[in-house]
Amino acid sequence: xxxxxxxxxxxxxxxxxxxxxxxxxxxxxxxxxxxxxxxxxxxxxxxxxxxxxxxxxxxxxxxxxxxxxxxxxxxxxxxxxxxxxxxxxxxxxxxxxxxxxxxxxxxxxxxxxxxxxxxxxxxxxxxxxxxxxxxxxxxxxxxxxxxxxxxxxxxxxxxxxxxxxxxxxxxxxxxxxxxxxxxxxxxxxxxxxxxxxxxxxxxxxxxxxxxxxxxxxxxxxxxxxxxxxxxxxxxxxxxxxxxxxxxxxxxxxxxxxxxxxxxxxxxxxxxxxxxxxxxxxxxxxxxxxxxxxxxxxxxxxxxxxxxxxxxxxxxxxxxxxxxxxxxxxxxxxxxxxxxxxxxxxxxxxxxxxxxxxxxxxxxxxxxxxxxxxxxxxxxxxxxxxxxxxxxxxxxxxxxxxxxxxxxxx
Numbered sequence: 001x002x003x004x005x006x007x008x009x010x011x012x013x014x015x016x017x018x019x020x021x022x023x024x025x026x027x028x029x030x031x032x033x034x035x036x037x038x039x040x041x042x043x044x045x046x047x048x049x050x051x052x053x054x055x056x057x058x059x060x061x062x063x064x065x066x067x068x069x070x071x072x073x074x075x076x077x078x079x080x081x082x083x084x085x086x087x088x089x090x091x092x093x094x095x096x097x098x099x100x101x102x103x104x105x106x107x108x109x110x111x112x113x114x115x116x117x118x119x120x121x122x123x124x125x126x127x128x129x130x131x132x133x134x135x136x137x138x139x140x141x142x143x144x145x146x147x148x149x150x151x152x153x154x155x156x157x158x159x160x161x162x163x164x165x166x167x168x169x170x171x172x173x174x175x176x177x178x179x180x181x182x183x184x185x186x187x188x189x190x191x192x193x194x195x196x197x198x199x200x201x202x203x204x205x206x207x208x209x210x211x212x213x214x215x216x217x218x219x220x221x222x223x224x225x226x227x228x229x230x231x232x233x234x235x236x237x238x239x240x241x242x243x244x245x246x247x248x249x250x251x252x253x254x255x256x257x258x259x260x261x262x263x264x265x266x267x268x269x270x271x272x273x274x275x276x277x278x279x280x281x282x283x284x285x286x287x288x289x290x291x292x293x294x295x296x297x298x299x300x301x302x303x304x305x306x307x308x309x310x311x312x313x314x315x316x317x318x319x320x321x322x323x324x325x326x327x328x329x330x331x332x333x334x335x336x337x338x339x340x341x342x343x344x345x346x347x348x349x350x351x352x353x354x355x356x357x358x359x360x361x362x363x364x365x366x367x368x369x370x371x372x373x374x375x376x377x378x379x380x381x382x383x384x385x386x387x388x389x390x391x392x393x394x395x396x397x398x399x400x401x402x403x404x405x406x407x408x409x
Contacts (some may be wrong), residue, residue, distance in 0.1 A: 011095050012241055013017055014078075015361040018021050026326070026377070029055075031038055033062055033074070034074070034102065035074060035075045035076060035077035035318075036071055036072070036074050036076045036104055036325075036331065037076075037077045037078075037079055037101065037103045037104060038060060038064075038076065038077070038078055038079070038081055038096075038103065038104065038105050038106075038107060038318065038321075039078075039079050039080070039081060039093075039094075039097045039103040039105070039106045039107065039348075040057045040060050040078060040079070040080045040106075040107050040108050040314070041080075041081045041083050041090060041093060041094060041097075041106050041107070041108055041114075041118065041132060042056050042057070042080065042081070042082065042083065042108045042109065042110060042133065043082065043083065043084070043085055043110055043111065043236075044080075044082035045082060045083055045084075046084065046211065046234075046236075046237070047085070047210070047211050047236035047237030047238055048085070048110040048111065048133070048235065048236040048237075049188050049236075050236070050263070050265035050266075050269065050305070050308075051110055051133070051235070051236055051263040051265050051266070051310050052108050052110035052133045052308075052310045052311075052314075054080075054303070055299075055303055055305060055307065055308065055310075055311045056107070056108045056110075056133065056311055056314045057078060057080045058134070058302050058311070059299065059301065059307070059311040059312070059314040059315040059318075060078050060107060060314050060315065060318050061078050062298065062302070062315075063301055063314075063315045063318035063319045063322070063325060064076045064078060064318065064322075066391050067318075067319065068318065069321045069326045070328055071322050071325050072325060072326065072329070072330075072331070076322070079097065079101070079103065081093040081097070083111060083114045085110065085111045085113075085114065085210060086114070086358065087113045087114050087116075087117040088117075089299075090109065090111070090114035090117055090118055091114075091117045091118070091121060094106055094117075094118045094121045094122070094299075097120060098121065098122070098125045098127050099125075103127075104127060104128065104331050104333070104362070105127060105128035105129070105130055105333075106118055106127070106128070106130070107130045107131075107132055107133075107317060107318065108130075108131075108132050108133040108310065108314055109129075109132075109133050109134050109315055110132060110133030110134060110178070110236075110310060111133075111134065111170050111181075111183070112134050112135055112136035112138075112181065112182035112183040112186065113181050113182045113183075113369050114134075115129075115131050115133075115134030115136065115139060116134075116136065116138060116139070116143055116182060118144050119131070119139055119143055119148050120143070120145075120149065121146055122145065122333075123145035123146070123147060123148065125333075126332075126333040126334055127147060127333045128148060128149070128184045128321065128333050128336060128337060129145065129148045129149070130149050130150075130151055130314075130317040130318075130321060131148065131149065131150045131151060131152075131311045131315050132152050132310055132313040132314040132316075133152070133313075133314070134150070135153065135154055135183050135186070135235070135261055136153050136154065136155055136182045136183060136185065136186045136395060137154040137155045137156040137186055137190060137401070138153070138182070138186060138398060139154070139359065139404060140356075140358040140359050140360040140396075140398075140401055140403060141358075141396075141401040141402045142402050142403075142404065144358050144359055144401070144403035144404065144405060144406075145359065145405075146278065146334055146337060146359075146405055147333045147334060147337045148337075148359045149317065149337065149340060149355055149359050149361065150359050150360050150361065151313045151316065151317045151361050151385070152283050152284075152309050152310060152312075152313030152317075153258050153281075153282070153283045153309060153365065154215065154360070154395070154396075155183070155186040155187040155189075155261075155311075156190045156206060156395060156396040157283075157365050157389075157394040158187065158190075158260055158261055159187065159190040159191040159193070159194050159260065159283065159365075160194065160258070160281075160365075160389065160393065160394050160395075161280075161365055161367050161389055161394065162258055162260055162279055162280055162281045162367070163191040163194040163195060163231070163258070163260065164194050164198065164386070165279055165367050165386070166229055166256070166258055167194065167195060167198040167199075167200050168198070169309070170228075171200065171228040171229045171256065172199070172200050172201065172228055172230055173189075173200065173201050173202075173203045173223045173226075173227040173228045173229070174195055174200060174201070174203065174224075174227055174228070174230075175203055175204045175205065175221075175225045175227035175229070175230050175231065176188050176191075176192075176202065176203075176204070176205035176206070176231050176233055177206055177208065177209050177215070177218050177219075177222060177231065177232050177233065177234070177242060178205065178206070178208070178233035178234060178236035179207070179208060179209075179210055179233060179235070179238055180207035180208060180209055181210055182212070183193060183233075183234070183235060183261070184207065184233045184234055186225070187260050188205065188231075188233045191231060191233065191260060194328050199204055199255070203225050203226075203227050204221065204222070206218045206221055206222070208238070210236070210238065210292075211238065212238055212241065213241065214245075215241060215242045215245045215246075216245065216249070218242075219242070219245060219246055219251055220249070222251065223249065223251050223255070226254075226255075228255065228256060229255065229256060229257075229258050230246070230251065230255055230256070230257050230258070231258045231260055232257060232258065232259050232260060233260050233261070234261075235261045235262075235263070235266075236263070236266065239259055239261070239262065239266055239385075240266050240269050240270055243257060243270055243274060243275065243278075244270065244274060244336045245319050247274055257278065258278075258279065259278055259280050262278070262280040262282070263282075263308040263309065264282070264285070264286070264306050264308055264309075264380070264382060264383070265305070265306065265308050265309070266306075267370055267382050268306055268380070268382070270380065272370065272371060272372060272373045272376055273373055275296030275370045275382075276370055276371065276373065277369065277370060277372070278369070278370040278373040279367065279368070279369050279370075279386070280367075280370070281365055281366065281367055281368075281389070282309050282311075282366055282368060282383075283309040283313065283349065283363065283365055283366070284308075284309035284312040284313070284349045284366075285366060285368065285383050285385070286306060286307055286312075287380070287381065287383070288385070290365070291348040292312075292348055292349060294295040294348070295307075295312070295348045296312075296316070299311060303360045306362045306380045309349075312348070312349045313349070315347075316345070316347045316348075316349055316350060319347060320340060320343065320345055320347075321336065321340065323343060324336050324339040324340040324343055327343065328392070340355055341354075341355045341356070341357065345361060345363065348395060349363075350363045350364075350378075351363075351364070355400050357398065357403075357406055358401055358403040358406060359403075360396075360398070360400050360401075361390045362391040362392065362394075362395050364388055364389060364390055364391050364394065365388075365389040365391070365394040366385060366387070366388055366389065367383055367385075367386045367387040367388075367389060368383040368384060368386060369383070369384045369386055370382060370383060370384075371383065371384055382400065
């Protein structure tokens with residue numbers, strides 16, 4: 001803009017509009033030759049920081065490094081922001097990145113309310129949103145986007161795994177303890193459908209605010225319900241606090257706890273003594289095979305922490321995005337999104353995955369049981385694999401999702 005100021009002050013025979021056009025052209029030229037920026041919008045300091053946070057930034061950078069640091073002849077740069085679990089703050093950061101800082105794609109966003117806001121912004125701006133940390137299945141339903149890709153997992157897949165498995169083991173009555181925002185509401189809604197379909201009954205439910213320190217009143221209500229299972233439709237620090245306090249109240253002596261969205265970082269924080277026997281669904285486990293172990297070893301060396309499915313998903317999404325950009329020969333959002341849907345997804349956590357037109361990456365999910373302290377033989381040896389859930393079974397059929405932009409046959 002200095003060029004424009006100089007032109008006006010010197011009375012050069014250029015109109016204001018012409019001067020501004022020249023300035024904008026100069027800015028555009030700089031952007032075309034500058035770095036390709038990818039923004040990791042995450043929770044850096046609160047209840048989801050261990051599940052996404054700085055680990056997602058590291059995973060994204062690992063993908064850039066493995067891609068040799070350039071795409072279309074331009075350097076790739078990772079920028080990071082903290083949404084603080086507030087949709088308004090996340091929206092401000094997303095708009096600034098897209099409008100002023102030449103960010104081409106936004107990743108992670110481990111908070112469903114923030115993710116829905118970011119989906120709307122990127123849809124309007126025709127930029128990529130790679131939702132590697134968000135859970136709500138609405139991202140490929142009524143809030144779907146031609147430039148939105150829901151990568152790692154969603155509330156429907158988690159309910160299909162954990163809720164269905166526990167129902168098959170004989171659980172008949174359920175009580176929900178849910179986070180009172182998009183994640184908890186959608187997770188409970190998707191799980192209720194599974195419970196109804198398997199002949200179970202929901203006998204009660206309570207909702208709690210995000211980042212709740214005291215679950216005593218909620219757990220007493222759950223205990224009084226005498227439900228077979230207390231389903232925790234919350235995540236991160238809220239899930240950890242609920243499990244710890246359930247143990248202190250003696251809830252688990254007569255009732256089972258079901259974590260509907262559980263990360264290995266949560267299990268690490270709880271310890272196997274508190275978490276043993278818990279069944280959970282996940283899109284990734286570091287110790288699943290040689291490839292997952294090899295990648296995880298590199299991640300652990302950089303962070304000293306065990307990678308979650310969000311970290312693994314962020315790496316995979318960045319790699320697939322960069323491959324699509326290279327193949328398409330452009331950074332144009334809709335063009336790259338279409339190319340991402342055309343290319344199969346194959347990496348250390350996904351085999352023959354495909355991205356549907358509604359933006360859902362269809363890949364296998366896994367059902368695990370948390371080991372006891374005696375069963376664990378080495379660092380981060382936390383899970384026993386119970387079942388592999390094929391992607392076509394794990395994720396909601398596209399025709400049932402309600403995505404409005406899909407062409408009607």
